[in-house]
Amino acid sequence: xxxxxxxxxxxxxxxxxxxxxxxxxxPPLYSFLRHRGFSSADAQDLVQGFFAHLLEQNTLNxxxxxxxxxxxxxxxxxxxxxxxxxxxxxxxxxxGGRQVVSIEEHLPEAEAAMLATAHLSDxxxxxxxxxxxxxxxxxxxxQNDFVAEGKAEWLEELRxxxxxxxxxxxxxxxAAARLGVPIAxxxxxxxxxxxxxxxxxxxxxxxxxxxxxxxxxxLHHLYQILxx
Numbered sequence: 001x002x003x004x005x006x007x008x009x010x011x012x013x014x015x016x017x018x019x020x021x022x023x024x025x026x027p028p029l030y031s032f033l034r035h036r037g038f039s040s041a042d043a044q045d046l047v048q049g050f051f052a053h054l055l056e057q058n059t060l061n062x063x064x065x066x067x068x069x070x071x072x073x074x075x076x077x078x079x080x081x082x083x084x085x086x087x088x089x090x091x092x093x094x095x096g097g098r099q100v101v102s103i104e105e106h107l108p109e110a111e112a113a114m115l116a117t118a119h120l121s122d123x124x125x126x127x128x129x130x131x132x133x134x135x136x137x138x139x140x141x142x143q144n145d146f147v148a149e150g151k152a153e154w155l156e157e158l159r160x161x162x163x164x165x166x167x168x169x170x171x172x173x174x175a176a177a178r179l180g181v182p183i184a185x186x187x188x189x190x191x192x193x194x195x196x197x198x199x200x201x202x203x204x205x206x207x208x209x210x211x212x213x214x215x216x217x218x219l220h221h222l223y224q225i226l227x228x
Contacts, residue, residue, distance in 0.1 A: 022051050024133060024137060025070070025074060025130075025133070026047050026051070026110075027109070027110045027113065027129050027132075027133050028071070028074075028126045028127075028129040028130040028133060029047050029050065029074065029075075029078055029126070030043050030044070030047050030110050030114075031110060031113055031114045031117065031125050031126060031129040032075065032078065032122055032123075032125060032126040032129075033046055033047065033078075034110075034111075034114040035114060035117065035118075035120075035122045035125040035126075036122055040107070040111065044107075046081075046082070049081075050077075050078055050081050053081055054077065069208060069209050069210075069214065069218060070207075070208035070209070071126075071127070071130045071208060075123070075126055110129075113128075113129050113132065114129075117129065127225050128225055128226075130225075131222045131225040131226050132226075134201070134204050134205060134208070134222060135163075135201070135222075135226070137204050138197065138200040138201040138203070138204045139159075139163055139197070139200070141200050141203070141204070142155075142196060142197055142200045143155060145196075153179075154179050154189065155193070157175055157178060157179055158175065158186075158189060158190060158193055161175070161190055162190070162193050162194055162197050163197065172186055172187065172190075201219065201222075202215060202219065205218050205219050205222065
């Protein structure tokens with residue numbers, strides 16, 4: 001998505017794509033750094049410095065588009081950055097470096113994700129937070145569509161049946177009663193919602209691979225991570 005925007009030679013499109021890219025992918029990078037033992041402040045500075053480095057060096061443009069997945073490319077690039085730019089990046093003071101992405105708003109979520117993956121390896125932590133970020137973005141995209149369609153209420157009601165997260169036993173009959181529809185209608189909605197959710201997930205994953213043929217394999221990898 002970023003590369004396509006850059007190819008369009010539109011400054012606004014490129015900036016929007018780059019901003020979205022940074023917003024979407026700082027959580028797994030931040031979690032990886034925290035897992036490596038960096039403090040929250042240092043991890044934030046390193047993420048900012050890493051993104052600034054990517055943009056200043058046009059690293060995304062130089063990436064091999066014929067083979068590559070964004071998650072592995074970013075992790076490898078971050079590790080190279082730490083090796084080559086460690087002293088400069090560590091010297092950044094809070095607020096003194098280039099602020100490429102706003103982190104503070106979602107920092108509590110990132111910290112919670114980091115703690116929840118403390119039992120994993122550094123790479124395992126990165127992969128799980130990456131997968132969770134993909135799922136979150138897919139659901140948010142779906143939610144935006146349903147809000148625009150005026151269906152936000154029943155989407156929220158049906159979410160536990162599709163995306164999980166419920167702490168109480170799920171009961172389709174009760175959900176149908178709350179929505180005021182027959183159980184057959186609810187089940188039809190659920191079937192359609194699951195299909196749209198799968199399509200949304202596929203779209204998010206497709207934006208992270210350079211070859212469309214890799215989408216199915218990357219989706220399988222995502223499911224494996226989440227089910228482990």
